[in-house]
Every structure is written in C-alpha cells, then in structure tokens.
Amino acid sequence: MFTTLAALRQRLPSGSHIQGIVTHGGQATNIVPDLAEGRFGLRALTTAALDSLIDQVTTAAHGIAAATATTVDVEKVRAPYAHFRPNEHLSARFDEHIARHGIVMSPPEPGVFLGSSDIGNISTTLPSIHPFVAILDSDQSDHTPEFAVAAAGMRGREVMLAAADALGRTAIDL
Numbered sequence: 001m002f003t004t005l006a007a008l009r010q011r012l013p014s015g016s017h018i019q020g021i022v023t024h025g026g027q028a029t030n031i032v033p034d035l036a037e038g039r040f041g042l043r044a045l046t047t048a049a050l051d052s053l054i055d056q057v058t059t060a061a062h063g064i065a066a067a068t069a070t071t072v073d074v075e076k077v078r079a080p081y082a083h084f085r086p087n088e089h090l091s092a093r094f095d096e097h098i099a100r101h102g103i104v105m106s107p108p109e110p111g112v113f114l115g116s117s118d119i120g121n122i123s124t125t126l127p128s129i130h131p132f133v134a135i136l137d138s139d140q141s142d143h144t145p146e147f148a149v150a151a152a153g154m155r156g157r158e159v160m161l162a163a164a165d166a167l168g169r170t171a172i173d174l
Contacts, residue, residue: 004060015045046083082120087127097169101162133163
C-alpha cells in the first residue's frame with residue numbers, strides 16, 4: 001500500500017497530501033501476518049478534491065488486495081473536512097485592525113495550507129476568517145522547536161495580543 005501511495009503522490013494536485021502509519025503489522029519480520037492495519041490521513045484544497053483523493057486511495061487498496069489475493073476493509077473514520085471559504089469583508093476588517101499594531105497581512109505563500117481543521121466546515125455556514133499571523137521569519141516553520149520557543153517568548157506574546165485585539169475589533173464591526 002505504501003509503495004502504491006508513493007507512486008500516487010507523484011501525480012497528486014498541489015495541496016493534496018497523504019500520510020499513513022502501520023498500526024498493526026504482525027509479530028515477526030520474516031512472517032507474512034494474517035492481518036495488517038494502517039491509518040491514513042488525506043488532505044486536499046477543496047472538498048471535491050478530497051472526495052476524489054478518497055476514491056483514489058480506496059481504489060488503490062482494493063486493487064492491491066485483488067493483486068495479492070487478500071481482502072481489504074476500508075473504513076472512513078470521520079467525515080472529511082470541507083475546504084475553507086474565507087469571508088473577504090471580515091478578512092479586510094481584520095487586516096485593517098492588525099495593521100494598527102504594525103503587522104501587515106499578506107496572501108499566504110504558495111503551498112501553505114490550513115491543514116486539518118474544521119474551520120472549513122464552519123465556513124460553509126457562517127462567515128469565517130482564518131488569519132495567519134507570523135511569529136517567525138518566512139524561512140522558518142511551525143511544528144519545530146524554534147516555533148515553540150518563539151511562541152513562548154516575547155514575540156509570540158506581542159503577536160497574540162495584537163491578533164486578539166484585531167479579532168475583537170473585527171467582531172465588534174460585525
């Protein structure tokens with residue numbers, strides 16, 4: 001499955017991702033197990049792209065089972081996340097408010113995505129924003145020890161307070 005998904009990854013559209021782990025793989029390295037299990041996380045830029053990716057991964061799993069004379073059970077654990085639909089008017093108000101703190105908002109860098117968040121599901125029903133306010137330089141990333149240090153430091157506090165103020169003022173505007 002992992003070999004097939006590695007090949008599939010090469011032709012995925014931008015913003016589509018597949019992550020996976022083996023949750024049960026047997027008890028010995030030299031014995032084919034009676035049961036192997038894995039868990040896979042799928043992401044895409046739009047709900048339609050995610051549905052397509054789910055179909056492709058499911059088709060791959062069934063194809064591998066047929067090719068190896070085994071069986072497969074595919075279980076969708078939770079409903080997929082809908083893609084995020086930002087409210088441009090609220091975003092503009094937030095941008096104006098945070099600019100008072102010397103922070104200028106800009107469009108996200110290509111390849112920067114929201115990841116796994118239910119804000120997309122919420123944004124299909126309620127006007128929503130999801131501003132990214134940096135606490136690191138653009139060449140650094142979150143989910144790193146450097147990010148943890150910055151988040152606990154003075155820069156993290158300053159940006160958090162500025163963002164909280166801007167969000168509050170945006171809510172008052174609303």
